[in-house]
Amino acid sequence: METTSIEIQHLYKTYSSQNSQVKALRDVSLSIPEHEIFGVIGLSGAGKSTLVRCMNLLERPDSGKVILGGQDLLALNKKQLRLCRQKIGMIFQHFNLLEQLNVLANVCFPLEIRGIPARRRKEKAMDLLQKVGLADKAKAYPSQLSGGQKQRVAIARVLANDPGILLCDEATSALDPETTKTILDLLKTIHNTMGITIVIITHEMAVVRDICTKVAVLDDGAVQECGNVAEVFHAPKSKAARRLLLMGDKEE
Amino acid sequence: MPNLGIEVLFRGTNLLRLLGGLWVAVRISLISTAISIFFGLMVGMLMVSKNKFLKLIFRLHLEIVRIMPQMVLLFIAYFGTTRVFGWNLPAEVSAVIVFSFWGIAEIGDLVRGALISIPVIQRESALALGMTQYQVYLYIILPQTIRRLVPLTINFITRLIKTTSLVMMIGIVEVLKVSQQIIEANRRTSPNAAFGVFAAVFLLYFLICWPISSLAGYLEKRWFQP
Numbered sequence: 001m002e003t004t005s006i007e008i009q010h011l012y013k014t015y016s017s018q019n020s021q022v023k024a025l026r027d028v029s030l031s032i033p034e035h036e037i038f039g040v041i042g043l044s045g046a047g048k049s050t051l052v053r054c055m056n057l058l059e060r061p062d063s064g065k066v067i068l069g070g071q072d073l074l075a076l077n078k079k080q081l082r083l084c085r086q087k088i089g090m091i092f093q094h095f096n097l098l099e100q101l102n103v104l105a106n107v108c109f110p111l112e113i114r115g116i117p118a119r120r121r122k123e124k125a126m127d128l129l130q131k132v133g134l135a136d137k138a139k140a141y142p143s144q145l146s147g148g149q150k151q152r153v154a155i156a157r158v159l160a161n162d163p164g165i166l167l168c169d170e171a172t173s174a175l176d177p178e179t180t181k182t183i184l185d186l187l188k189t190i191h192n193t194m195g196i197t198i199v200i201i202t203h204e205m206a207v208v209r210d211i212c213t214k215v216a217v218l219d220d221g222a223v224q225e226c227g228n229v230a231e232v233f234h235a236p237k238s239k240a241a242r243r244l245l246l247m248g249d250k251e252e
Numbered sequence: 253m254p255n256l257g258i259e260v261l262f263r264g265t266n267l268l269r270l271l272g273g274l275w276v277a278v279r280i281s282l283i284s285t286a287i288s289i290f291f292g293l294m295v296g297m298l299m300v301s302k303n304k305f306l307k308l309i310f311r312l313h314l315e316i317v318r319i320m321p322q323m324v325l326l327f328i329a330y331f332g333t334t335r336v337f338g339w340n341l342p343a344e345v346s347a348v349i350v351f352s353f354w355g356i357a358e359i360g361d362l363v364r365g366a367l368i369s370i371p372v373i374q375r376e377s378a379l380a381l382g383m384t385q386y387q388v389y390l391y392i393i394l395p396q397t398i399r400r401l402v403p404l405t406i407n408f409i410t411r412l413i414k415t416t417s418l419v420m421m422i423g424i425v426e427v428l429k430v431s432q433q434i435i436e437a438n439r440r441t442s443p444n445a446a447f448g449v450f451a452a453v454f455l456l457y458f459l460i461c462w463p464i465s466s467l468a469g470y471l472e473k474r475w476f477q478p
Contacts, residue, residue, distance in 0.1 A: 058376050092373060094373065098392070100396075110381045
């Protein structure tokens with residue numbers, strides 16, 4: 001099963017607490033073809049994180065469909081979903097490495113869980129560390145690395161499962177612009193050499209402009225606009241897109 | 253220099269008797285600690301579950317233990333149960349029951365705190381890597397919980413060891429009781445024995461508790477700044 005395209009259909013998600021209801025997603029539909037680098041941009045609270053968490057069902061939508069490579073995720077049982085998740089990599093704003101393991105062990109970890117023999121997983125992990133440019137830090141601990149280096153380790157770890165899709169949830173938001181650029185370059189290289197579909201969730205215009213081919217603008221839980229990056233940025237139709245553009249200009 | 257009354261310690265088998273008393277205190281602490289850690293872990297896990305009834309029970313348990321002085325609990329367990337239920341519990345068993353009752357509540361609460369202090373995102377990223385719930389618990393949540401837990405638990409253990417001195421009130425002859433007996437017995441020949449003997453008791457407690465709390469310090473240093 002090649003899970004590389006993403007179809008989101010009429011997704012709804014509401015969080016309710018005792019005295020309030022937050023409609024995080026309201027009828028969100030998206031179609032992300034294979035081998036795309038797709039951006040989802042929006043201000044905080046727009047529902048971006050909920051949306052990306054629905055793509056691997058860390059969050060279950062109230063209604064709607066999530067179809068990856070023709071496979072309806074909501075129809076899978078626990079075990080099938082778990083196997084499917086191995087093919088959907090995800091990286092996070094705060095990297096989430098295991099602090100007590102060194103870099104190499106962190107990258108080996110998903111392989112260990114899958115029961116790959118020790119020698120093969122070490123070879124593969126070293127190979128991946130080479131790819132992300134951290135082969136010399138294999139024995140270092142996460143606390144000895146910079147933010148950018150930690151994110152590289154997280155990327156190597158996620159690639160250990162040979163994913164068809166990579167979800168990036170604000171993956172560069174904790175990094176400075178310079179480091180952001182190097183991480184984005186790395187993602188581009190990975191995309192070019194491995195043909196992975198990449199979904200980038202961000203609130204930064206610059207990130208979308210740098211790396212994405214298509215973008216969806218999310219505001220108030222709904223898709224306001226969706227199209228090629230050049231078109232959306234050049235002639236934004238929605239109010240939300242114009243607002244984001246204005247903010248982006250101010251930053252630069 | 254005034255007579256510090258240390259010579260009493262070396263008269264007859266006094267020093268050995270003190271050490272024997274210390275062993276009683278340590279034995280009660282060891283057994284209670286083992287029981288507390290085992291059941292405390294379970295109680296802690298149940299406290300973060302969604303079951304409201306269980307939560308209420310454990311909350312109540314914790315409050316009772318915190319509010320009641322340990323001595324009152326000891327009296328209830330030893331004297332109280334004899335009159336009301338006709339149980340004839342040995343004093344040491346009562347002591348272990350009381351300290352375990354206390355320890356389970358305290359350690360349970362520490363476990364609860366440690367469990368909820370693990371960020372949700374740790375769980376999420378493990379699930380996103382395709383791990384089972386069980387694997388997430390075993391490889392991600394528990395190791396991090398235990399790291400946070402060890403220094404706190406060791407702290408509690410030293411508190412428990414010190415509190416065992418109360419068991420002399422229900423007739424257990426532990427180190428403090430032995431020291432009183434020694435002082436009483438030598439009242440005529442060494443009126444200053446109180447100083448020397450209690451100083452020795454202080455040293456004995458120190459010798460037991462200090463290595464334990466430096467172990468906590470060592471583990472903390474090793475685990476939190478690799």
